[in-house]
Amino acid sequence: MNSAPQVPEPILSVRGLRVAFGTPRHELVAVDSVDFDVRPGEVLGLAGESGSGKSLTLRALLRLVRPPARVSGEVLWRGRDVLRMAEREVRGVRGGEIAMIFQEPMSALNPVLTVGTQIRENLEEHTDLDGAARQARAIELLDLVGIPAAKARIEDYPHQFSGGMRQRAMIAIALASEPQLLLADEPTTALDVTIQDQILKLILRLRRDLNMSVVLVTHDLGVIAQTCDRLTVMYAGRVAESGPVSEIFERPRHAYTLGLLNSVPRGGALRQPLSSIAGQPPSLANRAPGCAFAPRCPFVVADCSVAPPPLVDIAPMHGTACIQHRKVAQR
């Protein structure tokens, strides 16, 4: 134990998370065997293309995925399994200890309530503050997330805010309960690049000052590189690779991660063909029996099509579900 650096215990451990739709005979498994940990104060990126199950995973953590979808596995939040909690207990965790923000602030905020009302609602549910203190606190929170003239704007409605300000307001609501973990589902995808930059840096500053952990779902590898400490790459509902951002960006150990990183244009290769990944992501109903990436994979061998490869550790805190990870690493 002495040789390895001291790694703090995770506050959230997800084990064997599975989300299935359809009938038991014709089951569509959208998320399968997903494992990951979140440690105190870290930003974990959850990356993947559309349909990879990253948003569904995030929602399943807070029991926001409702029947007929079937959710199984373990979501250990500070030792307690969220999936097996009583509904009352979940309500203390959801929006309290764990808060969530969404991609579309306009549809996630209530359009007929003022921003102030929505912050005070959360304060009422999750803190012991009285009315006057809640009002003072709500203004403080709006100020904290960088809304100018917070006091004057607290009784504004969401439609009176710009896209970036709405996202800030949603973050203020999420912070009202002083969460230990913030789940962010594509929080900047709908925003312009200069506003995205402001929001991401706000999240990072809040993480530092409030010692929160963050799980950030995004499809943008640039956002991951700039914001996250560790990264979990998902493909077709499973974890493809999981490890420290710097390690994965320097030397990806899964053929899909490598393909994804190479698909992004970088400066200096003006007007040269990009190395794209052939084909398209598989549909839910039509997944290969083995590794779901095998039909598109340039490294494919016969073994890839037998069974989905398990996530194996290749370095401390770095796992990959790729049979060919040695070949991939040599590239």
Add this chain to the structure above:
Amino acid sequence: MSVAPITGPVMRVDDLHMRFKRPRSVMERLSGRPARIVHALNGVSFSVARGETLGIVGESGCGKSTLARCLVRLNTPSAGTITYDGRDVLTLAGAARRDYHRRVQMVFQDPYGSLNPRMTVRQTLTEAIQFHGLRVGGAVPERVSELLELVRLPADAAERYPHEFSGGQRQRIGIARALAVEPDCLIADELVSALDVSVQAQIINLLLELQQRLHLTILFIAHDLRLIRHISHRVAVMYLGAIVELAETETLFRAPAHPYTEALLKAAPELDPARRSVIDAVRGELPSPLALPAGCPFHPRCRYVMDRCRVERPPLEGRGAHHLAACHLEAGTLRPTAVQAEAEEPVHARIGGMP
């Protein structure tokens, strides 16, 4: 392949303005207030050489899509001129106008919204070919197969409907539809923005290949700086309806001359986790196009702002070879790699200490 065969400009845009009147509310009518005006384009000028790719980049609301729509006459500009091959586009009529619309084709961001859902791919392509009378009789199906091959779709795609395809494939259909009329200029408005990265790369490669094969001139409009840098010979940066900087791609990315370009480049998340910054690239948000700031439109957000910027609008001027910028700063004032001097906005640590 990196140098365009420059043969003089094929398209020239001069001082283009586009103003939209906002519908007046009942209260505004009763009180007799005039309709509010959205200033979407405020004097845009540039030219494009044959076979060149001009990238146009900017954030939402900068007028880049309005510009594209003006170029194909989906909107009629309020003022200014557009010439194509020496002819004034805005006064074309009859056969000459039809011919212009054939030669300059637009490909839209959302092929699901721009393709008729009740027409098969064959019907869509055939309609375009026959409208312009490019092929007759048996040559039409032949041309359809040729087009599908050109965009690398399987031959059986012809009998299917748009909803049966994935996003990337639908974008290929959109491109095939544009190419069906043998254009020499493509206007691609956010062509790949809705696609996943791995599929994006496929479409970009296709576009590069088609451009070489068919000698196309391309206006590539996008908000993604990495894509723009990859595909363009020259890049124009737009802000609030005006071009603020125009230069050859590598010049613009290595040594931007306008503070907005600099901010945009800084804000774009870099792919290198070792290079992070904790300071906001630019403060504030885009002003409303209903009430443009006086002077330089960027001055309320600019970190180099001077008194002059608040009153006098800088013209787009030469900054060296093939490099234009609209800024009052002396050349060489921007230090793209220098650390920003502004102090980081302090985050109030009090939240943790609250009861």
